[in-house]
Amino acid sequence: MTVRPTARWFALMLLWGCTPGMPEGAPDLAGVVVAAERAAEEVRIVVDTSGDRTPDYVVAVDGATRLLRSEADGKVAKVSAEAISEGARVQVWHTGTVALSHPAQVRARSILLLQPGSR
Known part of the structure; x- marks a missing residue:
């Protein structure tokens, strides 16, 4: 049986699309979550970007937000x-x-949860 190039390409694209990757560009903000409020349709997280444990941003997270976690091996996983x-x-x-x-x-497009001890 011969696999046509279009079938191989389609299979490759499916696999590639299932593997999460880093969002493009530098992050717009980085910090520590000081509170997380959950509602039915949305999560709102409060982020301290200055290091003084005061809220600097309220970040809305909804179904369109891409949520990722950095792994110890340097890869990212969906969460x-x-x-x-x-x-x-x-x-x-x-x-x-x-x-x-x-x-x-x-409103967040993507959020990357960092491994403890990483910068």
Whole structure:
């Protein structure tokens, strides 16, 4: 049986699409989660980016947000919103719109949970 190139290409694309990768570009913010509030449709995390344990950003996480965790081997894995907890170190890529309240409010496109001890 001969496998046509289009079938191989399609299979490769399926496998590639199932493997999570790092979001493009530098993160828009990085810090420590000081609180996580869960509602039916959304999770809101409060992030301290300055290191003084005060809220600097409220980050909205919804079904469109890509949630990832860095692994010890340097790869990333998909996680659920339940993996986000107080004390977690995160990098956040947001949609670009920032509500200039205090703390500032953003909607996350991607969140990377960092391994303890990583920077």
